[in-house]
Amino acid sequence: MKDTVLKYAKSLRARIFVIVLLVGLVPIFLMKHLILENYEELAAQQKSTLIQNQCQQIVDQVGSSGYIRNVGNRQVDRQLTQLANIYNGRVIIVNTNFRIVRDTYEIDEDKVIISEEVLQCFLGTDSTNYNPDDEFLELTLPVNDPGTGQIEGIMIVSVTTQDVKDGKDALGNTVLILQIVLTLLIFVAAYYVARVLTKPFGKITQSLAGMRGNVSEQEIAIPDYTETKLLADAYNQMLHRLKVQEDSRQEFVSNVSHELKTPITSMKVLADSLLAQDEVPNELYKEFMADIAEEIDRENKIISDLLSLVKMDRRSSDVNIQETNINDLIELLLKRLRPIAATKDVDLVFDDFKPVVAEVDETKLALALxxxxxxxxxxxxxxxWVHISLNVDNKYFYVKVEDSGIGIPPEDQENIFERFYRVDKSHSREIGGTGLGLAITRSAVLMHHGAIDVSSTEGEGTTFTVRIPLKFTP
Ligand SMILES: Nc1ncnc2c1ncn2[C@@H]1O[C@H](COP(=O)(O)OP(=O)(O)OP(=O)(O)O)[C@@H](O)[C@H]1O
Ligand SMILES: [Mg+2]
Incomplete structure (x- = not known):
């Protein structure tokens, strides 16, 4: 048990560790990708805006100086070369015939260039193309004749974006260091969280493992969280119930042994005293044998009472529920008891106000009443006198047994349903009880989901009221 719980606590800790780790690490790894992608896009955009602004001034000059029609303006040439140098790039000027009139690389001059971007630009759409794989940025801008406002050529500027890539690499290194640090932190945090969360389970395990032998009195306290406190409370309650059960079981066993031994001891004494005498007068012999027979009857009654109780305790397993006429049932049991009542001159009176038919276990209910x-x-x-009355409403029937007897002291009234409990032990013994009768009655009533109550005044009498549902619910 302890090993299983320990294994469970360990595997729970491992699972919490992995979950916290995953929850922490996934965003960190996504973070690197997102940061670098964003940086690259932003840097390329900034660079293209910057170049575009500078180019615009030069494009205006190219237009106003009539450079395309009259190639060779030195000042413009210098500016074009300067622009190409600053950005470590290339500047190409194309005229309306798609012919290259100026190439700062001086390799493609006089060649014809027809590309999607060039054509679009002549139609009035300038473009910016960023190619991260080849690490360059290409801009196409129209050159307008300031006089007519017509497009008289275009300028193509392509610059390297090595600096964007370098920046991205540098940032990548920083993010990597950050990732390593955060990963380590998350490892530590995951380990710590897993430990803290599973600590109460360790405590429970230790408490349980510390218990040996019979039901322990050690309660456990785990005030870490509300849940663990509730768990501990529920556990302690269960422990308490087990203890009460164990105590009552032990008491019952010792009572049973004692009760079973008493008639046997009497029989032994009677038998021994007969054996000790050589010549036993016949009358004495008969008297002792009659006493022995009485003790045997007593033993027999205890055993059959105990069997009834055990059967009743097994609850619904062997109930025999049938529609029963309760009036007849009571008449029958009174008929059997009348001779006993007659010996004490006790008057048995039965008042049945209404006919009652209910779903009951006839034998058990008869025994109870x-x-x-x-x-x-x-x-x-x-x-x-003993008055028995039977009454009914639409849900229950009620049996009241009222007597004019000795009564039960108030402090004993709540105990009389316990097994072997007798109010006045010496007196009851003389009357011949074992203290199991009311325990049997209560078990039978509870088995029918009913209730039993007692009210009594010493010296005046006692009233027992039994309430049983008309319909049996298993
Ligand atoms: N009607 C009553 N009037 C006075 N005392 C009662 C009455 N019924 C029960 N008692 C008290 O309650 C005790 C328990 O009753 P219970 O029927 O369980 O046992 P018992 O009568 O002693 O033995 P048995 O097992 O033979 O019935 C009795 O010993 C008696 O002291
Ligand atoms: Mg009794």
């Missing part, structure tokens, strides 16, 4: 009436007779005075 018999125990109540039997108690009413047993704990009564001579010439007393």
């Amino acid at each position: 018999s125990n109540l009436v039997e108690n009413g007779i047993k704990y009564n005075q001579d010439n007393g």
Whole structure:
């Protein structure tokens, strides 16, 4: 158990570690790509705007100086060369016949150039082309005749973008260092978070592993988060219930042993005293044998009561629910008890106000009600009475067993349903009870999802009220 929990806590920690790592690292790696792409685009755009501004001035001069028609204006030539040098590029001037009239590289002069960009430019659309793979930027600008305003040629400027690439590489290195630092930080954070989150599980494991043998009294405290506190509380409650159960089980076992031993001890004493005498008078022999037979009956009753209780405790497994006429059921059990009542001159009266038919386990309910009436007779005075009444509403039927007996002291009333509990042990023993009757009754009533109540005044009498649903719900 401990090993399994430990293994589980470890694998949980590993999973939290990986999740935090992934959540942290994915944005970092995406960040590099995004930053560099953005930088490149922005840098190329800035460069092209800058060049475009400078070119525009020169283009205006080329136009106003009539350079295209009259190639060779030195000042303009110098400016063109200067522009090409500044940007480590090339400047080409094309006339309306698509012929190159000036090339700062001086290799393509007099050649014809027809390209998409050139044609578009003659139609009035200047263009900027950035080619990051070949690392150059190309601009096409129309040259206008200031007099007519007509396009009389175009200027093509192509410059290297090596500086953009260099800038991008430098930035890439910085971002890489940042990535390494952040990755390390996230590793540490992931490890820390995983540890902190799984720490309470470690505590639970240790608490559980620290328990040995029978149900422990060690409660656990994990106040780390509300959830773990609730978990610990639920666990402690369960522990408490187990302890109560264990205590009641132990008490029950010791009570059972004691109760079973008592008749046997009496029988042994009776038998031994008979054996110790050589000549036993017949009457004494008979008297002792009668006592032994009584003790055997007593033992028998305890065992059959215990069996009834065990059966009842197993709950729905062996219930036998049938539509039963409750009036008949009570009549029948009173008929069986009348002879016992007669020995004490106790009057048994049954008032049934309405006919009642309900879904019940006939045997178990009869046993439950018999125990109540039997108690009413047993704990009564001579010439007393026991009144049994049956009533019904649309959901439940009610059986009331009222007697004119000795009553039950208030402090005992809540305990009388416990197994083996008797109010006045010596007196009850004389009357011949084992203290299982009401426990059986309560189990049977609860099995029917009903309720039982007692009210009593010492010296006046006791009333038990039983409420059982008409329809049985399993
Ligand atoms: N009607 C009653 N009037 C007075 N005391 C009662 C009455 N019913 C029960 N008691 C008290 O409650 C105790 C428990 O009753 P319960 O029926 O469980 O056991 P019991 O009658 O002693 O034994 P048995 O197992 O034979 O019924 C009794 O010993 C008695 O002291
Ligand atoms: Mg009883």
